[in-house]
Amino acid sequence: MPFSKKARSLLIAVAGGHGALFGYLLCTGNDKFYQDVVMPVARLAISDGEKAHSAMITLCKWGLVPKYQCANDRLQTRVFGLDFCSPLGLAAGFDKHGDAIKGVYRMGFSHSEIGSVTPQPQPGNPKPRVFRLVEDQAIINRYGFPSVGHARAHENIQKGIRYKTGPLGINLGANKTSANVVQDFVDGVNAFADLADYFVVNVSSPNTPGLRVHQKREKLLELLTAVLKARDALQRKIPLLLKIAPDLTKEDKESIAQTALELNVDGLIVCNTTISRPETLKSIHKNEAGGLSGDPEKDVAMETLRDMFELTKGRIPIIALGGISSGEEAYRRIRAGASLIQVYTAFTYQGPPLVKRINDELEAFLKRDGLRNIADAVGIDRLGPSPSGYGDRLITLEEQIAASNV
Ligand SMILES: Cc1cc2nc3c(=O)[nH]c(=O)nc-3n(C[C@H](O)[C@H](O)[C@H](O)COP(=O)(O)O)c2cc1C
Incomplete structure (x- = not known):
């Protein structure tokens, strides 16, 4: 018919x-x-946070994600001797085993931090161990470092490394049953010496019993001295960063800053998830054990960043994260002293377009304030405007004071 x-x-x-x-x-x-559409439907279709995480890793592995190329003169930056197409990277914990390199760079992240990786394979904590707090735009996780171990992760990274278009960090962890935590980190440096662009010593995860104790002065001194010695013995000089928790006392922060300055640690990552629970949380999952990340972590992460920048006198580059979900928040962190920024939780809620939006918004803020590049904006709220041309070194408080007295 x-x-x-x-x-x-x-x-x-x-x-x-x-x-x-x-x-x-x-x-x-x-x-x-x-x-x-896409993210709410995906959340409904895969209600389990961990299964959604695995699905996204599979898509990244096959490169089945939207492509965005970060290429912008104003956003390009150089930190601890490495070039970044923008300050925005993907935080540790997403690509735990080095499976997702192809997709992560395809989405336009300037760098990716793989891990945390432990020397021996281990399963992590029993499931369920990842909880979405949708009303709060947050996650609580108690993964407890599930890891394929150094050898498998090395193989995975080797396979994917041809897709990397920017620095690749290796975030090192310790096995839950390790008899020698210091040795676990030293082994990590040696295991990934041929692949890492930077290393992270992660002693700030709340989900491995006894790990955060290594942020205390004596333990940290012993750990970092041994790890830096292993790093210094390598043929290439690979920057070594320390990732800290937001749940630190004033004394803890002071002693971490002092140790990092004394030992010439190349950078700080501020910060990991928090064990605190702000009263504003609404989700039924708010009392799950584990580390809280995302929007409710924003204030404590900002406070930790400000303190660490002040205590290290702007001498150690800082990667800021914890609740960043917009260009505005990213810019606030940069002005407070961050040289680079990372996201995780906001990416799980907003998906790949978050990368372009943060970059576009950041660029607009730099233009609005008449700043030529990211380096000129770093720490401006603490130190005042800094002339660019300092390469990968931050202007120090003393230099700023001297400059303003001329
Ligand atoms: C599910 C999940 C797993 C994580 N796993 C790790 C990890 O293995 N190692 C690590 O250093 N940080 C890990 N993190 C912490 C993040 O790297 C980041 O520090 C924290 O989530 C704060 O950033 P955000 O608010 O943007 O998520 C994890 C975070 C989440 C949400």
Whole structure:
């Protein structure tokens, strides 16, 4: 019948048109489409946080994510001797085993931090161990370092390394049953010496009993001295960073800053998840044990950043993270002293378009304030405007004071 034929063709055309539009918005990483459709539907379809994490890793492994190229003169930056196409990287904990390199760089992250990786394979804590606090735009996790171990992670990274378009960090952890935590970190440095662009000593995860104790002065001194010795013995000089918790006393922060300055640690990562629970939390999961990340961690992460920048006198580059979900928040951290920033939780809620949006917004803030590049904005709220041209070294408080006295 002519009518039904026509109707069928029309139906096919409409469905095809919608399919094409859907595919187009999905592949091009349309921000609104992801926020309003893709991410909420994905959350409904895969209600378990850990399964959603695994699905995203699989998509990244095959490169089935929207492509965005970060290439912008104003956002390019150089920190601890490494070049970054923008300050925005993906935090540790997403690509725990080095499976997702292809997708992570394809989405436009300037750097990726793999891990935490432990020397021996270990399963981590019993499931469930990842909880979405949707109303709070937060996550509580108690993964407890599930890891394929150094050898498998090394193989994975070797396979994916050809896709990397920016620095690749290796975040080192210790086995839960380790008899010698210091040796675990030393082994990590040696295991990834041929692949890492920077190393992270992670003693700030709340989910491995006894790990955070290594942030205390004597333990930290012993640990960092041994790890830096192993690093210094390598053929290449690979920057070594320390990742700290937000749940530190004033004395802890002071002693960490002092140790980092004394030992010439190349950078600090501020900060890991928090064991605190702000009263504003609404989700039914708010009392789950583990580390809280995302929006409710923003204030404590900012306070820790400010303190560490002040205590290290702006001499040690800082990667800031904890609740960053917009260009505005990223810019606040940079002005408070961060040279680079990372995201994790906001990425799980907003998806790949977050990368372009943060970069675009950051660029707009730099332009608004007449700043030529990221280096000029670092610590400006604490130190005042700093002339660029300092390379990868931050202007110190003393230099700033001297400059303003001229
Ligand atoms: C599910 C999950 C797993 C994580 N695993 C690790 C890890 O293995 N090592 C690590 O150093 N940090 C880990 N983190 C902490 C993040 O790297 C980051 O410090 C923290 O989530 C704060 O940033 P955000 O608010 O942007 O998520 C993890 C975070 C989450 C949410």
